Amino acid sequence: MHESHLMRDGIVLIGFALVFVLLFRRLGLGATLGYLVAGAVVGPHVLGLAGDADEFIGFAEIGIILLLFIVGLELNPDRLWRLRKAIFGVGLLQVVVCGLAVSGVIYLATDYPHAAILALGLPLALSSTAQVLPMLQSGGNLNTPFGERAFSILLFQDLSIIALITIIAALGVSAGGAPDTGPSGWALAGLTLAASAGLVLAGRFVLRPLFGLIGGLQEREMFVVAGLAVVTGAAALMEWLGLSTALGAFIAGVMLADTPYRHELEADIEPFRSILLGLFFLGVGMQLDLGAIADRPLFVGGMALALIVTKAALIFGIARLIGVGWRSALALGLLLSQGGEFAFVLYNQARASNLIDVDTASLFGAIVTLSMVATPFLMRVEQTLRPSADDREREEPHDEGSRALVIGYGRFGQTVAQMLIAAQVKVTLVDQKVDQIDVAERFGSKVYYGDGTRMDILRQAGADKVSLIAFCLDGDKVSAELIESVRRAFPEARILVRAFDRRTVMRLGETKVDYIVRELFESAVAMGREALDRIGMDPEFVDEVEEEYRGRDSKRLAAQTESGDLGARKETIFNQGASNPSRAT
Secondary structure (H helix, E strand, O other): OHHHHHHHHHHHHHHHHHHHHHHHHHOOOOHHHHHHHHHHHHOOOOOOOOOOHHHHHHHHOHHHHHHHHHHHHOOOHHHHHHOHHHHHHHHHHHHHHHHHHHHHHHHHHOOOOHHHHHHHHHHHHOOOHHHHHHHHHHOOOOOOHHHHHHHHHHHHHHHHHHHHHHHHHHHHHHOOOOOOOOOOHHHHHHHHHHHHHHHHHHHHHHHHHHHHHHHHHOOHHHHHHHHHHHHHHHHHHHHHOOOOHHHHHHHHHHHOOOOOOHHHHHHHHHHHHHHHHHHHHHHHHHHOOHHHHHHOHHHHHHHHHHHHHHHHHHHHHHHHHOOOOHHHHHHHHHHOOOOOOHHHHHHHHHHHOOOOOHHHHHHHHHHHHHHHHHHHHHHHHHHHHOOOOOOOOOOOOOOOOOOEEEEOOOHHHHHHHHHHHHOOOOEEEEEOOHHHHHHHHHOOOOEEEOOOOOHHHHHHOOOOOOOEEEEOOOOOOOOHHHHHHHHHHOOOOEEEEEEOOHHHHHHHOOOOOOEEEEOOHHHHHHHHHHHHHHOOOOHHHHHHHHHHHHHHHHHHHHHHHHHOOOOOOHHHOOOOOOOOOOOOO
């Protein structure tokens, strides 16, 4: 009977979600709002067609765990260390200032005891990771300065859950509520550090060799199984220790961020993350207590508005304090102004500590949910404020039977692509710069929008069937890990790479690249030849100089790649007064 109810509830929820998400997408309001409204309609306060919302949302929280794992995959330890000041400086300031300010608003609007006010206000400082991060990811903004600031604040918010649980438990004891049976804040902090260190060691000495073994099997399904096992295992360990499951998943992702398997894992786990996050928002919608809103509509609506305005204003002020422009600062404030999913967890803790009753938890849960419902509208305003090239939708790549993929259609990629097309080779062009796509279309070239360093985008473009993949990207965007992932996933394709400089060549030297060229090397040699010719040098001597230079540069680059030392064979560099080719006249 239980299984039949579960199957029925699943069909009802997915059916309603499909209808509302399609409708809200068509209206331009986003999928998140569609899930929330679908959950509210199906939930116990409207049609009552589905089962227990708490049980359902507990399962769907796996989507948040997978989200933090994928975010961790995009942040290698070096980059995370670079963001430490933003995480522990700006993030700490935001949580403390917003938590106390929102508590002050609750103090002015209610007559709750001081301990209850803090238990209700501090959780409202946290924003919705599940709403904000997917939007930053899908828009390609997670790795921008704006996205890094937003992520740093969200990461500290997730880390602060442990401290907030401890504070709420302590408030319960001081207020004469539930006895203090859990570990102290210091014990939880020490346990967090020990568990994090254990995951780091496991990642280095267990996970990397494991994925190396799986990579040798050439079985893509094993990557899916292993990836899910890693993320759920890390989350389960943290849960067993009474810590943040999302933190465990995030650390597991960071430990695999600088391995050759990052892109493959991200592509394999992304569909599970998307589905489960949708189910999570369905659960949040089911928890929306419409009765509480109907009983006190002005209070709920007013508090939700006060929460959004207070957090947006304070985050705007903090951003301006650290030198962010006013448009980006206001966009950041609106983006993080809602309440978050972890407020429900903290309100359950407050109920267990006898700080608030069930009705109060339900009332403030409705305030949190209402602020999350408002988020898609705020995000539309935020996107108009945040500097961006163009927010219009572009067609993503698809398999069109091409023989070659050209990733990056700037000044370099255009030449490569046009030479292939001139030889009657069908080419699929992919670029992430919307301005470049628009310019190319005016000249008759079809360029698809997408991040060509993502494995799922490459597969979508038909990389498993092409004979050649040419990475013609500006800057230092092609890593050894990416090349190894592409080689493993598409072994039949020849890989050509435009390298930013000789450091890039050194890093890619051990990978199986079929051809690599420094982006300015050949043009600089051509200008050097022209310079010698213009000052009257003999053509044969010019050929000799070029041959000598290329030979020395090739030997020096080989030595640098082997040793990893940029100064290797520096004696081969031509300097004034050194041994140079004999001048012919």
